[in-house]
Amino acid sequence: MSEARTPLTQQVTAYFQHLTIERGVAANTLSAYRRDIERYTRFLELNGVSDAAHVTPQQVSEFAQGLRDGADGGAALTARSAARCVVAVRGLHKFWALERFTVDNTASDVRPPATGTRLPKALAIADVQSILEAVPVDTEAGLRDRALLEFLYSTGARISEAVGLDVDDLHQAVNQDAAESDGGPAVVRLLGKGQKERVVPVGSYATAALQAYLVRGRPVLVSKGKGTAALFLNQRGGRLSRQSAWSILKRAAERAEIRAEVSPHTLRHSFATHLIEGGADVRVVQELLGHSSVTTTQVYTMVTADTLREIYAAAHPRAH
Structure with a gap:
């Protein structure tokens, strides 16, 4: 509160x-x-x-x-x-x-969420691109917002993992000129549930956004605080909170006129679904997401199977 x-x-x-x-x-x-x-x-x-x-x-x-x-x-x-x-x-x-604070009981018809397995909701690739491109990068806050959202979609990181990052958690030229790197993709060290550490590649779009933020955005933000190792900073120079990161994504989705419900977890779901749709092995995706069991990751193959059934039903002449 x-x-x-x-x-x-x-x-x-x-x-x-x-x-x-x-x-x-x-x-x-x-x-x-x-x-x-x-x-x-x-x-x-x-x-x-x-x-x-x-x-x-x-x-x-x-x-x-x-x-x-x-x-x-x-x-x-x-x-x-x-x-x-x-x-x-x-x-x-x-x-x-x-107590007459409200005219009636607004929550009278609300029930606890279903306890059954919920299939993750993934955005279309075009919708993700619209959200990312909707963030203006003409201010230090805008550079931070673009870097954060590109990072979340590029790595599938949980929001808590992203805001918990320090600058030193980035490796292989994320914060250096690409010409100085060994040619491989940038990587990041993420600390997940149970303090389990994993190393995840960072795509070129996210790397470019992080470079721009580290060069032109973060120095301005960090100067407003007492100095911190945190990667993503708020307007006072402190570590960005999970709630603020959620608001950043919500504003970007509104600017992109995305009608679907969007949360940081939506980008994580989209990351996994798009990888599997692109041919990635489920065990690779398991490692990238930091799931302890492949059973948890296999729910994304169910989403892809549903998509395949829809395409088949619409396209095959003898599907009906």
């Missing part, structure tokens, strides 16, 4: 006072509710909501459905954790309706 005392923050405070004083909720339960509600409030603020009365059922639904893959801007949750978060949000909205 932001530090500004907006109507929304006051309404959330009133709910926790109700849980503590009137209902006597246990400390552990209260702590879990607080984490969930703070996540929900950040999502609302990212969507420009500063008063409970302005929340729409669609926004509550989008938040609930984004919990499993982090599309709401937070870390991806298990089915059980996502269900708990939705219960917390439903309780909040019920309280708001009873």
Whole structure:
């Protein structure tokens, strides 16, 4: 939640006072509710909501459905954790309706996300290109934004992995002139789940964008802070947050007029799907994504199979 005392923050405070004083909720339960509600409030603020009365059922639904893959801007949750978060949000909205902060219970029809296997949603290659090209690069922030988005799509990195990078994690001429390199592609060292490290190639478009940012953008941003080794910086010269990175992508998608739901995880899904559609072996993609089991990666082959079936049904004279 932001530090500004907006109507929304006051309404959330009133709910926790109700849980503590009137209902006597246990400390552990209260702590879990607080984490969930703070996540929900950040999502609302990212969507420009500063008063409970302005929340729409669609926004509550989008938040609930984004919990499993982090599309709401937070870390991806298990089915059980996502269900708990939705219960917390439903309780909040019920309280708001009873206290007349809202006209009715906006979350009354929202249910926890399905626990079954969800096929990842990948963007078309043309849509990804539109998003990347929609970012203006005439400012230091624009150079950073283009570099960040190119990097996410080029490497399939999780958003937490990207914002956690330091400049020294880049190797092989990402921050040098290409003529000085050994001719191979640039690579980056990523630290994934369970502190598992992997090395991932960085494509030429992302390398060029990173070079531009490191030469013309980052020096300006770092001068505004106290000095940091972080690769991607905010306007105050500190490390860019996961929520800010999510907002950068959302703005780029809006400028590109992409109607589909887009999150940093969408670029990761697109990276994997486009590799497999291009002929990459599933075990190579597994290594690039940092999956501990190939079973996790094989879901992308299911997406490709669906695409093949659609093309076959539309093109083969005896498909029907």
